[in-house]
Amino acid sequence: MFFKAKLEPLDSLRPGHGAATPTPRTVNGPESMRICLNCRTSQHFCDTPQYLELGKIGTINCSIPHNFHAISWYNSTNYNSEFPVIFIANSVKDGFGYITGEYDITLDGSLTINKVLPKHDRYFTLLLLFEETRNQVISMVRVVVTANVLKQTRLELLCTSNKISFFIWKRRQPADNMFRDLCFGVLAGEKYTELFSDQFDLAESGSLIIPSVNVKDEGLYSCISSDGLTNQAVVYNVTVDDVKGQFLKELTEKYKDLYNGVQPIPYLRHNLHRVDKVFVDANIEVLVSLEGGDHNVWQDIGSYHNIFSDSRAKSTRRIIEGEPGYGKTMITLRLAYDWCNRNESSVLGDVDVLILLRLRQLHGVRPIYRVIKQFLLPKDSRISEVQIQKILSESKKVLVLLDGFDEYSDLNDDAQSDINDILERKMFQEFDVILTTRSLVLPRKVSPLTKRLKLGGFDEKAQKCYTQKPVVSLSDDVKDKITQSIKNNPTLSDLCQVPLFFVIFAHMMNKSNQFQNLNSVTSLFHYMISCFHSHMEKKMEDENVYMFTKPENGDHNFTKMAFEYLRRSNKSVILTREEVRQEVGRDEYERYLRIGILVEEEMVDIIDEKRSASSGSIKTLTKVRFFHKIFCEWYAAHYLADYLQQHSSLDLSEFLQLHDPADLQYLYRFACGLYSSGAGKIIDYLQKLEGGDKFAILCILEKTRDVKDIMEQVRQLCTEKLVVSGYDSLLLQRSYLQLLELAAKNDIGHKFTSCRAIGVTVPLFSFKGDIL
Template sequence: MECLTVQDKKSIFINSLKRRYKLQYDAIQPIPYIKDRLYCVDKVFVEGGTEIYVVEGATKEKEGPWVRVDSYKDIFTDPRMKAKRRIIEAEAGYGKSTVTLQLAYDWCNGVKDSPFKDVEILILLRLRQLNSKISIYHAIKMFLAPSDPRIKSSDIKDIIESCSSVKVLLDGYDEFPDRDGATGSDVGRIITSNLLGNIDVTLTTRYLPKDYDKANTKRVRLVGFDAKARDQYIRKAVTGEDDESVAKIKRALQANPILDDLCQVPLIFVMFSHMTHEKTHFQKFKSVTEFFSYMIQCFHSHLSNKSMDKSAKAYNIEYAVKYKELSKVAFEGLCGENQQLSWRKDGLCTRLGQGFCQHYIAVGILVEEEVSAVTNEQTSATDIQTRTDVRFYHQLFCEWFASFRLAEVVAATRGASELKNVLDKVDPFNLQYLYRFTCGISSAVGKRIIEYLKSREDGGKFAILCILEQTGEVDGIKDTVRDLCSNRVEIWNRYSKLLQRSTIQLLEIASRFDIPISCVVLDSCSPRVDESGLNLILKSGLSLSILSSLQELWIGDRKRRLTNEEFAAILSYSSQCTSLKELRFYKYILPDTIPVGSIPSSLKSRNVKVLDNQDLNGSRRLNLQTGLWQPCDEKGNLPGEEGLDERSNVRHLLYSARRK
């Protein structure tokens, strides 16, 4: 038998890894129902928003800032990210897995400016394929080097220990079967640095693990596609430099303002842009439910059209319209105590029927995947086995089918108390589209759900979006939005992401339909302006686009010091809110003088009041012609204007003395 050195085995192992990764990064499928159109990740990958969490200056009472970086490469090269452990957080569909495949492409192809160029070995594992009983070395053998008998699990451990540089990517902790479990899995030990402690490990997940090495872990988050990233993706992956086709896709999105929030999710925008490009006419959608219903129809229509080929399998129309049992499976998976997003194929086929299951796999709504079948941690390397599991292409598809079951469950409840018992177990803050879809498909059920949401703390604004799903017409919620916007609308950093997102979407609906927005308060959100200058990015990562009907904007964050550049960017954003009369800063420490050149001319021509409110210590107003601050009263009036009194001047002088 051939005697191989560790170096020989390393070379064999590296070649095996590169073959495996090539199969993965060459199989990007933008439209899941078009299975014969695959792309290399490098041909479709576009930089979305990437932010790093800066620990310096953070305290128990105050978080450190999230800072935008230029590229996914900065996750590994930025000096502030120097660590052996990183966590990349993002919601479903925001491109976590795509980033790992781009890094795998970089490593396999020796991309010059990649942080992985000189790495000896890259280990990329999809955690949903593992279980708690399998060792990390068995997992690597099983999924990355399964067909080469010359490499054993024990060899992999020796190879890794012999390398000068190893990077590990663990993709999808939120889908790991034993996430946050107490079984002492190898994955858990790696996250807490009790295993592979000297090796660079990056974890991707929708949420932070309950237990991780906080002292030595850096955090990253992906915040989705802004306008620049959308344009870049269309040109790179869909149309090329065909300006007319680019404009067509952008018009389709602009014609569907209700989809703006949904299309910040890269996965959904990718499907939307490809589908728009494929169609000679793309219809206008009035709700997210209507859009998703149309998309599901496209999946089935494509398979139906293919079945007309003489050699193709016959298409069963019943499968497209009779999916009651699949809806139950989806609902049970989402709403169980431990969320389940994948199922054993043999068990699922038994429950749904073999023909039905294969139909939905062929359509692209369900996806097959090889996973670990190890049930005993003593299993030897020679006995390693896998099985086939099935999952939804994306969690949104799971929420779509689950909504039909939720509609049945709600319809069967009697009275508000019984309804509350059911819905209290279905968290709208984690499953917002499940609620929106349910309200969209059943008017009667939607009415009861909306009443429930209104009774929940912070549920009122989300309820308005559910009303929009129910009516399909903005006219149906205009009066409610007008009433909301006639008062001060506040967005605090402590608000849940769902509440922030719901509030933002309602403000943007008001702006689109020229409903006056009296005042928006952004408290402790540390907003900054994105590269396009068209969006304020909040601390949560959510963005607020230009609001043309906004009259007053208040921004505050205690003791946060704004640079001249940050201040100028906010002035620039504000100048594009064409109805704005007042921009008020509070709790900030602002620059003492503002370069006149950084003050937009439109603010000057409209004489917008730019105010610095320092609680009880006095107020001052920016002279837009000189860039200097001047004392003013609480209403922002300057000397000679109505309302300034002697006390305001005294208060300002005392305040100025204290600052000096």
């Protein structure tokens, strides 16, 4: 929403009428360029009017046939009696306007004005000469010069670019019916100027300056000037709109692109949906401190709407936790959708501004206002960082969504940043801030007022809700088959609590029944990846389509790249396109990109933070990430399994060197499933880590074959006190019970402490050991 200053043309610039038939004459140019009023006139080649911005480069665009012989451009309609300002013939440009640098002609014959001035608000005439017919075609174009200025910015209205001796500025406001004097000046001899209002300034040339444009400055501005011989006038139609309105409009357009681009299935890259069409309002829990403050419990708050209304979650700082694939990003997109389409009854109805930032994109970009401008506003936005700061500070209610703290590459940076200050409530104290992250990657420093919430995953109700959505397009038979498959396969039932797994499972059940036989996350993922490759292969069967090879488990270079990246930094699965191409080869890269396992993103890279305001210090890069981090762990697990197989005496602690193994549980689980003989070594490694017992137990579920080689690890786990709690995930609960069942069958004693409110059902078995 910009202000536009329209320059009304003088009557003398409008096309004339009824001229007598003149005799043709040759203009100053090639002999072939003869002008006559009898030439055929056409508006076909150039649209009219065309709008050019004051002070910028402007082009009068025309669709001119390529077979033209010569072109002349005139800055009036009097093409028969004036010289062209620029012309081109036989690929040679000439003319007074070309020599002075005021005009240029593009390759297609369009006219370029190198700096648009008020005098260019007029009619221009295009004359075309075709070599074959020697026919001349004329096209007239009305050019309207506009000035785009945001509220609270400086505006200078040019009276004229010519030398003048006298001028007077007048204004007519919208509610007025007459022009009133603003100022006048005499510039010849002893100079004298006088202003009738202190809200304006005057330049030495006679231009009118409005230091800080506001709504009250709207109206028609007219400058009448004279050089002593001729008089001229220019009129500006000034309309002003609030910069905040433009800011909100640009934010809304950005969020529309985000929430309309939800991609449920990796290989269906063009099958995008609006977030409300796929979003399921699953359960959310809040961590509540019981009376006395010695014990915290997770309590259900129901819908995501209750994040803002439930008294247990009331705070200006909230963290939404969730395991991989639980929909942390999805809930931020849903909130953005709700804000863009809010009404008075909406839970976000009173939120003036919503800021949604994906932290994985913010590498090296520090000031939050710069982040907002670079990642949320269009490249040609005229809103400055200072204006963004002012808008936010003056807004009544602001909601800031920081998505993916676990992918934030600067999270371990000790240097204080705006993101850290926001989380610690040293900045944006009155704003509502929601951070999403994995449960194992919480910020080290947060405000004491921070409330923790947790996504509950897909229960049976949420699963049914998703299968009923039109975008899934499932028949009743397939819906029943999905329900029965989950009920009959305990492992599948556990895995389908992860929304990402369930969504892929639901879409694939349309084509196959093999999911019913899967009994581990490794077998599920193996089948899933096979389906992705199979889908691409079918597309490759089309005629004249380049065929890729098909190593479903990834070639060595690709799996090594995935593993090395996790070992180097497990916080942000993003690489540059050039890095990946160099590492795995262009063909491999294009194949994984086409399948959907890799995704490209445009990102801003700050070369010199101190000079970031300069365009030379900002570089746009195409970065690459995995569709989901679990896919990176899948391919990294292949490399780990292969390496273990080739190096049986390998010391895992030296080889892995991972910063936070607890955040890479799927890497270890996949590796145990892929290389069953090496599972004992992985489980043994996890047991030695602080808090690694739970993840070691999860790996047992991946041992679908002979378990004799892990009995020592099972015995060691059972020497510790075991507590199966309803607060553990169902998958972990099942892993505990499977561990106890293995111990019972193999006469291994254990210390089973308690079994509180667990949510899994298993066949009865008897314990041999110490039940405390």
